[in-house]
Amino acid sequence: MKKVDLANAGLLMLIPLTMIGFSASIHAHNSDISTTKAAEVNKIGETIDTEYSGNTELNQGKMRPLYFQASRVFSVKYRTVNFKTVLDEDYKEEKLYRYVPGAKKNNRTYSWKKIKAHTGKKVYVDKKAKAYYRDDDGERESEDFYRIRVSAKKTANRYWINEDAIDD
Template sequence: MTKSVFTDTAMLLLIPLTMVGISASIHTHNADISTTQSAQANKIGKNIDIEYTADSNAGKGAIRPLYFQASKVFSIKYRTVNFKTVLDEDYREEKLYRYVPGSKKKNRTYSWKKIKAQTGKRVYVDKKAKAYYRDDDGERESEDFYRIRVSASHKATKYWVNEDAIDD
């Protein structure tokens, strides 16, 4: 039994050695066969895409370039709205922002304690922003944000929140 184990072990060691020998002989006989190259790191640079936009003045369309990087916002469209709503039960999973995320390099975030938030708290919405970005797979995605305030006064401090923080 020990003789068969010894034989099996010897055979298992010979298999990789013969593979290395065959591989070395192939590379020495054929100079045109390429050898392995070291891997190169992928660099994500700016990609250029185009978007078709309608020109309402002339009744013609125009093509404009869109510059973006992976997972970066490349366009934000704002719209004025005016409605009241309440904070959703999952509002804590989102953040309060000073600006729409992706619109400024340094965007300040605030704690929900600052506005004494709780589920069902009434908020006033006066702006909507749709942020367009490209995810890691290169797919175009969009995210909606709303500008809220906790007071009916238009002079109250305003914050941007993800659409998931409020009831629509």
């Protein structure tokens, strides 16, 4: 009986020693573990947080900014229209878009040179979109966009523009 008790006591002593050794090995390899700093408080217009990366070869334990753009558009409603109009004299202050701004994550913009734009240039409008968003004060706002093409052909390239770029 004494040999069994002695063996049990030996095993019971190994359990705490194993736990201490395991804990020490975790702390020794802590440099491999990447930790993240809590996100800083952001206003709606500011979209930069920071992340802390542990001591890796690439980051060397430095703070680096995380850039992302949060879309303030929460709804877009489309409707079909069909009319001709011309570019307004202030069209250069606006942009040509592939999609309604805020409707897609990666929206491409184009130069006005692409369509050989000038004040009074005839454009064909086939869609209207109303984008609903929240402004910096949190109030609901909306913006109208029109899908235009510069040719009468239905298969011509189409672009989205702000309502301020055309005479309506």
